Amino acid sequence: MKKIAAAVLLVPSILSVISCSRPPEQQFLTQFFRAARGRDNTTVGRMSAVEIDPRTQGAVEDFSIVSIGQETRTPLSFKPLFEAEAKAREVEKEFLKTKIEYQTANIKQIEEVLRLEAQPDAKFPPALQKVKAEWDQWRADIAAHAKATNGAALTIKQATGLAEASLTQPGQPGLDPKTFDGETITKEVVVDAELRTPDGQTQNKQLTITLSRVAGGGREGRPIITKISGL
Numbered sequence: 763m764k765k766i767a768a769a770v771l772l773v774p775s776i777l778s779v780i781s782c783s784r785p786p787e788q789q790f791l792t793q794f795f796r797a798a799r800g801r802d803n804t805t806v807g808r809m810s811a812v813e814i815d816p817r818t819q820g821a822v823e824d825f826s827i828v829s830i831g832q833e834t835r836t837p838l839s840f841k842p843l844f845e846a847e848a849k850a851r852e853v854e855k856e857f858l859k860t861k862i863e864y865q866t867a868n869i870k871q872i873e874e875v876l877r878l879e880a881q882p883d884a885k886f887p888p889a890l891q892k893v894k895a896e897w898d899q900w901r902a903d904i905a906a907h908a909k910a911t912n913g914a915a916l917t918i919k920q921a922t923g924l925a926e927a928s929l930t931q932p933g934q935p936g937l938d939p940k941t942f943d944g945e946t947i948t949k950e951v952v953v954d955a956e957l958r959t960p961d962g963q964t965q966n967k968q969l970t971i972t973l974s975r976v977a978g979g980g981r982e983g984r985p986i987i988t989k990i991s992g993l
Contacts, residue, residue: 785827785830787827787830788827790973791825791827791951791971793809794806794810795814795822797809798814798816798821799821799822801815801816808927809985809986809987810986810987811923811924811927811986811988812987812988812989814993816958817960819960820957820959820965821958822957822969823956823957823958825955825956826954827953828953828954828968829951830950830951831949831950831952832949833949834947834948835945835946835947835948837943838925838942838943838945838976839943840918840921840922840939840940840942841943843914843917843918843921844918844939844940846914846917847911847918850907850910850911850913850914851911853910857903857904857907858904858907861904864896871890871893872893875893918939922937922939924946924976924986924988925937925983927986928975928976928983928986929976929981929983931984942978943978944977944978944979945976945977945978946975946976947974947975947976947977948973948974948988949972950970950971950972951970951971951973952968953968953971954966954968955968955969957993967992967993969990969991969992969993970989970992971987971991973985973987974988
């Protein structure tokens, strides 16, 4: 009887261990799927770079984790991107300097070209045709340099998005991407999901969810869902 009583007393402890042994991914994904079902865009936006829209993709009603992959670590630094942006801006600056020199030397002809361009049926005399062709090229080059500079800035914004989302936490200093050196840590979680489609049907689907976080400078970022495959 003592042995039976001891075994009975052990049951709550065993159940407690089992309940506490659930991987952190279980709670994280439970919160995400609940927020997605309720169209809680604020919570979804904090947890994920992608969304599951119940109106168009359906809603995950329940799921079980099939496997959790090993973490992969990739070095992360934004210094090369900032160097590329600085170079693009310097090249654009030098180009604009030569463009202003040309414009100053040919201002009267350029103004006449612009005046004639405003007239739909205007004809350019031979003396202005050369200036017009040159000015057209200058304008095309202006657009090309602006595109290169803006593209470099956009690349930085896109590249730092995950780090910003992962490392931005209450009470923590903001990310300084110019000096940041760290790594991106990624793993895949495979789940069997019960999906309710927009028309109310139920489907079983296996989803592969990519979780990524950023670490560096003595800081550990929180996970962000960066991809969901299988919907």
